[in-house]
Amino acid sequence: MYDVAIIGAGINGCSVAYEFIKEGKRVLLFDKEGIASGGSGAAGAFISPKFSKAGELKELLHSAFEYSYDFYDKNFPLAFTKAPLIHIAKDEADDEALRVYKQNTQLELQSIPLDVQAQLSEDAKKRENVCIYAGVVDAQKVCNDMNCGAKFVKEKVDTLVFDDDFWVINESYSAKNVVLATGAYDMLIQEPYMKLRGVWGHRIDIKTTTQNFYSLHQYVSISPSHEGQLAIGATHNVHYHPEKADKPYDVEQGRAELLHKASQTMNLDNIEIVKDYTGLRSGSFDYLPMLGSLVLSKETLLTCKGSLHVKKPNFTEYMYYPNLSMINGSGGYGFVLAPYLAKILTEHILHDKKISERISPARFFARWAKKR
Numbered sequence: 001m002y003d004v005a006i007i008g009a010g011i012n013g014c015s016v017a018y019e020f021i022k023e024g025k026r027v028l029l030f031d032k033e034g035i036a037s038g039g040s041g042a043a044g045a046f047i048s049p050k051f052s053k054a055g056e057l058k059e060l061l062h063s064a065f066e067y068s069y070d071f072y073d074k075n076f077p078l079a080f081t082k083a084p085l086i087h088i089a090k091d092e093a094d095d096e097a098l099r100v101y102k103q104n105t106q107l108e109l110q111s112i113p114l115d116v117q118a119q120l121s122e123d124a125k126k127r128e129n130v131c132i133y134a135g136v137v138d139a140q141k142v143c144n145d146m147n148c149g150a151k152f153v154k155e156k157v158d159t160l161v162f163d164d165d166f167w168v169i170n171e172s173y174s175a176k177n178v179v180l181a182t183g184a185y186d187m188l189i190q191e192p193y194m195k196l197r198g199v200w201g202h203r204i205d206i207k208t209t210t211q212n213f214y215s216l217h218q219y220v221s222i223s224p225s226h227e228g229q230l231a232i233g234a235t236h237n238v239h240y241h242p243e244k245a246d247k248p249y250d251v252e253q254g255r256a257e258l259l260h261k262a263s264q265t266m267n268l269d270n271i272e273i274v275k276d277y278t279g280l281r282s283g284s285f286d287y288l289p290m291l292g293s294l295v296l297s298k299e300t301l302l303t304c305k306g307s308l309h310v311k312k313p314n315f316t317e318y319m320y321y322p323n324l325s326m327i328n329g330s331g332g333y334g335f336v337l338a339p340y341l342a343k344i345l346t347e348h349i350l351h352d353k354k355i356s357e358r359i360s361p362a363r364f365f366a367r368w369a370k371k372r
C-alpha cells in the first residue's frame with residue numbers, strides 16, 4: 001500500500017512526488033508515456049514572473065516565481081541555469097503595462113548592457129523593457145531527478161476505484177491518496193463543472209553563430225546560448241489538438257512562425273534547426289490553476305440544494321471525492337507554479353493546511369451550480 005499514487009509524471013506530478021518523498025512517504029508515480037512526456041517535455045521551462053499591471057494571476061505568479069527560483073537553485077542546481085531575463089513590450093499597451101510593472105515591482109531591476117542592447121532589432125530597441133534576474137530549467141532532468149525515491153510505473157491509468165479506505169488503481173495497485181496530474185489529457189474523473197483548455201505549443205532548438213547571454217521574451221522567448229545552441233519557444237495554437245485534429249500538425253509552418261517571431265526581437269545568424277518539441281499546455285477557464293479536492297457534483301447538488309445560489313457559497317459544505325486531489329491548469333507557467341503549488345498541496349493532504357478558494361477546483365462547481 002502506497003501513501004500516494006500520482007497520475008501523470010509532468011512537472012506537476014513530479015513536484016508532488018518530490019514533496020511526498022521529502023516527507024518520508026511511499027510514492028507511486030504513473031505515466032502512460034514516460035517522465036516529462038506531455039507538455040512538460042515540450043516546455044522551454046523559463047522561470048519568469050508575469051509582467052502585467054495587476055491581477056490575481058500576476059500576484060500568484062510573483063509568489064511562485066520567488067519561491068521556485070530559490071527552490072530550483074537550492075535543490076536542483078545542475079538542472080537550473082540562472083540568467084538575466086529581458087522582457088520586451090510587443091505594442092503600446094504593453095509599453096504602458098511594463099512602465100506600471102516597473103514602478104510597482106519589489107523585484108530588483110537590472111540594467112541592460114549596451115552590447116546586449118545593440119543586438120536587439122530596431123523595433124525591440126524602441127519598446128519599453130524590463131530586465132530581472134531569472135532562470136531556465138532543464139525540464140527532462142528536473143522531472144527525472146524529482147521522482148528519485150518514487151516507484152515509477154509506465155502504464156496508462158484506466159480505472160480508479162475507492163474501496164473502503166483506499167484507492168485501487170488499474171485493479172492492481174493501492175494507495176491512500178490519489179493526485180491527478182494529468183495535464184491537458186483526459187482527467188479520468190468526469191465531472192460536468194470541470195473543463196480544461198488545451199493550448200498546443202511548438203518550440204525549437206537551433207544552432208546559430210549568434211551568441212546570446214540573456215533570456216529574451218517578446219513575441220516568443222529566446223534562451224541564452226549554450227555550446228552554440230539556443231531554444232526558441234513557443235507558439236500558442238488554440239485550434240490544434242493532437243487527439244481531435246483530422247490532419248497531422250504542420251511542423252514547417254510552426255518553425256517558420258517561431259523563426260519569424262524571434263527575428264522581430266534579434267537577428268540570429270546561420271540558423272540550423274536541431275530539434276522540435278511540441279505539446280499541450282493545460283489551462284483553466286479563468287487562467288488560475290486548479291489545486292485541491294474535487295467536488296462530487298451529484299451528491300453536493302442533493303445535500304446543499306438550498307445554499308447553492310447564495311452570493312458567497314461555503315465550500316466546506318460541499319461533498320468531495322475522498323482523498324483525491326488535482327494539480328492542473330498551470331497554462332504557460334507550469335514550471336514556475338509547480339514547486340510552489342506542490343508544496344501547498346502536500347501540506348494540505350498531510351497536514352490539513354487550507355488551500356485558497358481562488359485556486360480550488362470547487363470554484364468551478366460553485367459557478368456551474370449557480371447557473372443551473
Ligand SMILES: Cc1cc2nc3c(=O)[nH]c(=O)nc-3n(C[C@H](O)[C@H](O)[C@H](O)COP(=O)(O)OP(=O)(O)OC[C@H]3O[C@@H](n4cnc5c(N)ncnc54)[C@H](O)[C@@H]3O)c2cc1C
Nearest residue numbers: 008010012032038039040043045046157183201333334335
Ligand atoms: C511548447 C511549450 C512551451 C512552454 N514553455 C513554458 C515555460 O517556458 N515556462 C513554464 O513555466 N511553462 C511552460 N510551458 C507550460 C508547461 O509546460 C506546462 O504548464 C506544464 O508542463 C504542465 O505540467 P503538467 O504536469 O500539468 O502536465 P504534462 O506535462 O502534460 O503532464 C501530464 C502527464 O500525464 C500523463 N497522463 C495523462 N493521463 C494519464 C493516464 N490516464 N495515465 C497515465 N498517465 C497519464 C501524460 O502522459 C503526461 O505525461 C510550456 C508548454 C509548452 C507546450
